[in-house]
Amino acid sequence: MDTPLTANIRPGEPPPDRRAYEAAGGYRALRKALHDMDPEQVLDELKASRLRGRGGAGFPTGMKWNFIPRGDDAPADKYLIVNADEMEPGTFKDRHLMEGDPHQVIESVIVGAYTIGARHAYIFLRDEYRLCGARLGRAIAEAEDAGYLGRDILGSGFDLTIRLHTSAGRYICGEETALLNALEGKRPIPREKPPFPQASGLWGRPSVVNNVETLCNLPHIVLNGAQWFRDLGRGEDGGTKLYGASGRVKNPALWELPMGTPVREILEEHAGGMADGYRFRGLLPGGASTGFLVEEHLDLPMDFDPIQKAGSRLGTGALIVLDDRTSVVGMLRNLEHFFAQESCGWCTPCRDGLPWTERILAALEAGRGRAEDLEVLEMHCRFLGMGKTFCAHAPGAVMPLQTALQYFREDFRRGIADGH
Amino acid sequence: MSARQPFLSDAERAAVAELRGHYPDGHAAIVEALKAVQRERRWVPDEAVPELGDLLGVSPHEIDAAATFYSRIFRRPVGRHVISVCDSVSCWIMGYDGLRRALEAELGIRYGETTADGRFTLLPNCCLGACHRAPAMLVDRDLHEAVDPGRLRALLADYG
Numbered sequence: 001m002d003t004p005l006t007a008n009i010r011p012g013e014p015p016p017d018r019r020a021y022e023a024a025g026g027y028r029a030l031r032k033a034l035h036d037m038d039p040e041q042v043l044d045e046l047k048a049s050r051l052r053g054r055g056g057a058g059f060p061t062g063m064k065w066n067f068i069p070r071g072d073d074a075p076a077d078k079y080l081i082v083n084a085d086e087m088e089p090g091t092f093k094d095r096h097l098m099e100g101d102p103h104q105v106i107e108s109v110i111v112g113a114y115t116i117g118a119r120h121a122y123i124f125l126r127d128e129y130r131l132c133g134a135r136l137g138r139a140i141a142e143a144e145d146a147g148y149l150g151r152d153i154l155g156s157g158f159d160l161t162i163r164l165h166t167s168a169g170r171y172i173c174g175e176e177t178a179l180l181n182a183l184e185g186k187r188p189i190p191r192e193k194p195p196f197p198q199a200s201g202l203w204g205r206p207s208v209v210n211n212v213e214t215l216c217n218l219p220h221i222v223l224n225g226a227q228w229f230r231d232l233g234r235g236e237d238g239g240t241k242l243y244g245a246s247g248r249v250k251n252p253a254l255w256e257l258p259m260g261t262p263v264r265e266i267l268e269e270h271a272g273g274m275a276d277g278y279r280f281r282g283l284l285p286g287g288a289s290t291g292f293l294v295e296e297h298l299d300l301p302m303d304f305d306p307i308q309k310a311g312s313r314l315g316t317g318a319l320i321v322l323d324d325r326t327s328v329v330g331m332l333r334n335l336e337h338f339f340a341q342e343s344c345g346w347c348t349p350c351r352d353g354l355p356w357t358e359r360i361l362a363a364l365e366a367g368r369g370r371a372e373d374l375e376v377l378e379m380h381c382r383f384l385g386m387g388k389t390f391c392a393h394a395p396g397a398v399m400p401l402q403t404a405l406q407y408f409r410e411d412f413r414r415g416i417a418d419g420h
Numbered sequence: 421m422s423a424r425q426p427f428l429s430d431a432e433r434a435a436v437a438e439l440r441g442h443y444p445d446g447h448a449a450i451v452e453a454l455k456a457v458q459r460e461r462r463w464v465p466d467e468a469v470p471e472l473g474d475l476l477g478v479s480p481h482e483i484d485a486a487a488t489f490y491s492r493i494f495r496r497p498v499g500r501h502v503i504s505v506c507d508s509v510s511c512w513i514m515g516y517d518g519l520r521r522a523l524e525a526e527l528g529i530r531y532g533e534t535t536a537d538g539r540f541t542l543l544p545n546c547c548l549g550a551c552h553r554a555p556a557m558l559v560d561r562d563l564h565e566a567v568d569p570g571r572l573r574a575l576l577a578d579y580g
Contacts, residue, residue, distance in 0.1 A: 130563070183448060187485045344489075
């Protein structure tokens, strides 16, 4: 089975340095792109691969990049920004890629910047990922020394600098327009769209923001072609995906598997099924901001469209497993505490609605709920849904709540105090 | 600039000037400048804010707008070591409550507090990306995974 993204990663060992990465075929894609392909050819290959964003939204990457102005009339300053602000609860895939094979990230950035004509790239890294920061920093320095960064890279006439920016907390910074504000040093509140970042992004210049895992596919697409990439997938979408599992399973871990691997296969074969003494009740398929899937969904492929049709989202592909000995209401209280705390506070439904849900869930968890609480929670699920708030934070926050009310309603009812 | 003795040290001022050079305008260096001050002092006192504004050519209010937003910019004194306990969902499922109770009992403090000897500050933190090796916490820059609440004393002994 092809595992292009993790082929060089040996957990517990230091990552390949520049020479080891080159010996494993690294920076060949960069040479091929710079010497044998013009940027439009790389973009055509990317579009043909139908790669979809691995950060959670699943937007087609080639289409996203296609909106960047290119050619002689395009603005001189454009930016490629790597979203390495991985903070979706349950998710640890980008950390694995950055710690395990930092040069793959750097090569991906260089090829991506060449494709859109950016001369400056920023890696926006969360503060807590210290080992990632150290290893990326070293990889950037090694790439500079080898002439992969700087002026006239490999004699191509293409110039690029990469700046590693380490942030200082707050989940909202992973929202791409909040991230742009954060990079500019402004209070990181999401921006209104349109204009989209490709038209007016960092400092008002054309910019693309891409997730780490998304970008890491690019060198492999350049080397092996779009058809190879599409054939890697088992379902509609191409490529591989880093799937993870956490919670009370036998073997919580991360695996690079074909896109479209069925949920059950990940849960039972790779994660080893439930830990002894625990039974499966449901799971969040792609981090905290995705809706529950239950037994009836386990044969679905972990692919964007099938999971969406089941009322959830593929998200980051990080399964968070709910067992029969964990309180559903407690889990939701934990999730909504997170989302309430991490709301940027800009728009009222999110700022006021999420703490309200957290208070109700805490009361239900303590057995002090009121008879109308379930309806109030459902009201919030409507008021905080897509289109009702400034960004996707609150709609993501209520997805697990709405689906939990649907699948585990009795658990909530049991939290209502007698006599009310 | 006032004629008074500057609050920030020469080393801090040099670090901020260096960071300023990486970006097209001073605003973009705000977060890293705040972190440079925090590296020296472990927190960012109010007195640093106007001086950072002067060094970066931005209003002190803009410094504060960033400094009050980020959870990992500390605006009150912290201990010699900061313990950041992951309180997100996977760790919660895997025994976060027990780890928190054990830390509070061992240190005799609650979230947001610092031990009387100034050694440890205890804080909750969003998902640390160690969901497969939960529960997890950071002590300063070090990630500790699959933390056994029964063995905290030995773990913390490394932080004097």
